[in-house]
Amino acid sequence: MSDNIQTVTVLSKTTWTPHLFSFTVTRPDSFKFTAGQFVRLGVNPSKLKHYQQLSEDLDAEPIDEDIFRAYSIVSSPFDETLEFFSIVIPDGAFTSQLQYLQVGDELLLNTTPFGFLTLARYQQPLPKDLWLLATGTGLAPFLSMLQDIQTWQDYEHIVLAYSARTVEELAYVDKIKQLQEDFGTLADNPAQLIFIPIVTREPIEGALTERLPKLLLDGSLQDEAGVDLDADNAHIMLCGNPEMVEDTKETLKSMGFIMNRRGEGNIAVENYW
Ligand SMILES: Cc1cc2nc3c(=O)[nH]c(=O)nc-3n(C[C@H](O)[C@H](O)[C@H](O)COP(=O)(O)OP(=O)(O)OC[C@H]3O[C@@H](n4cnc5c(N)ncnc54)[C@H](O)[C@@H]3O)c2cc1C
Numbered sequence: 082m083s084d085n086i087q088t089v090t091v092l093s094k095t096t097w098t099p100h101l102f103s104f105t106v107t108r109p110d111s112f113k114f115t116a117g118q119f120v121r122l123g124v125n126p127s128k129l130k131h132y133q134q135l136s137e138d139l140d141a142e143p144i145d146e147d148i149f150r151a152y153s154i155v156s157s158p159f160d161e162t163l164e165f166f167s168i169v170i171p172d173g174a175f176t177s178q179l180q181y182l183q184v185g186d187e188l189l190l191n192t193t194p195f196g197f198l199t200l201a202r203y204q205q206p207l208p209k210d211l212w213l214l215a216t217g218t219g220l221a222p223f224l225s226m227l228q229d230i231q232t233w234q235d236y237e238h239i240v241l242a243y244s245a246r247t248v249e250e251l252a253y254v255d256k257i258k259q260l261q262e263d264f265g266t267l268a269d270n271p272a273q274l275i276f277i278p279i280v281t282r283e284p285i286e287g288a289l290t291e292r293l294p295k296l297l298l299d300g301s302l303q304d305e306a307g308v309d310l311d312a313d314n315a316h317i318m319l320c321g322n323p324e325m326v327e328d329t330k331e332t333l334k335s336m337g338f339i340m341n342r343r344g345e346g347n348i349a350v351e352n353y354w
């Protein structure tokens with residue numbers, strides 16, 4: 082096993098829907114990361130308790146190889162454990178196995194953190210507003226940022242817009258509300274977190290229902306936030322579905338925003354596939 086791959090143990094699992102779950106694992110002492118980064122996680126299906134429990138009933142041997150995928154870290158850089166938020170793709174090599182994870186199972190963690198969807202990429206002076214736009218599990222890096230006090234100290238308004246197909250798939254809503262309370266009421270904290278849930282495939286009271294590019298273009302996202310969106314005042318991060326990232330990026334460019342390069346510019350993005 083390569084030097085930077087370590088074994089971690091599953092400590093807890095939360096099932097949100099049949100296709101969405103979260104889990105925590107032990108954090109190796111030496112592993113450091115910046116909020117917004119991702120790691121490569123590995124699973125060897127044959128070592129999962131699930132298969133050991135089923136072994137007598139199995140027609141075929143489970144796969145005995147390490148399968149790795151990129152995963153954003155949900156937890157804060159200061160947490161003692163590492164949390165992840167996962168989709169289940171029934172015919173996906175990794176998540177069709179990972180879905181069976183149980184407390185006590187072991188995973189592999191490549192302890193090199195990757196990625197530039199971090200607030201450190203932006204140069205000073207910072208604008209007053211931070212817009213975090215996510216679809217599905219693309220919420221993960223933003224949850225990490227929102228648990229880092231620095232984010233709250235750096236911006237005046239933090240707008241988190243989170244789009245899912247159904248209300249059931251809007252995971253972490255209680256956690257987001259808790260963060261609003263915990264960080265938003267700290268005496269030395271100037272920031273306000275504005276949370277905007279978006280549900281696109283069922284009618285719902287209290288949530289927007291259109292896709293992000295349309296909401297930005299017709300101004301309803303800005304109206305809902307109660308915050309103006311203009312190129313002088315905003316950093317904007319996009320994460321999740323690559324089509325959303327592409328469409329939203331193009332929409333923002335048509336509105337006068339520019340891609341962030343070498344510290345300058347508004348928009349930073351991360352595609353999940
Ligand atoms: C930088 C980065 C960070 C990532 N972070 C996360 C994360 O925090 N949580 C997470 O669940 N996935 C994340 N992914 C995706 C992840 O790496 C895998 O693609 C995912 O676990 C599915 O693996 P799979 O082998 O089952 O299917 P794959 O063969 O990898 O994917 C099959 C198809 O499933 C769809 N798909 C893949 N991932 C997702 C997803 N997250 N949401 C919706 N549809 C998807 C796409 O259509 C893709 O073509 C990230 C990817 C990248 C590049």
Ligand SMILES: NC(=O)c1ccc[n+]([C@@H]2O[C@H](COP(=O)([O-])OP(=O)(O)OC[C@H]3O[C@@H](n4cnc5c(N)ncnc54)[C@H](OP(=O)(O)O)[C@@H]3O)[C@@H](O)[C@H]2O)c1
Binds near residue numbers: 246329
């Ligand atoms: N969600 C499930 O129950 C489920 C179940 C089994 C498998 N899967 C698989 O998981 C993957 C998708 O999962 P998901 O539901 O997490 O992700 P998703 O399809 O990316 O949907 C999440 C949110 O992103 C929005 N979106 C998609 N494309 C967009 C675009 N171009 N611009 C703006 N917004 C956009 C969706 O709106 P729209 O609703 O308008 O698309 C939805 O609100 C697919 O491979 C799917 O087959 C999902």
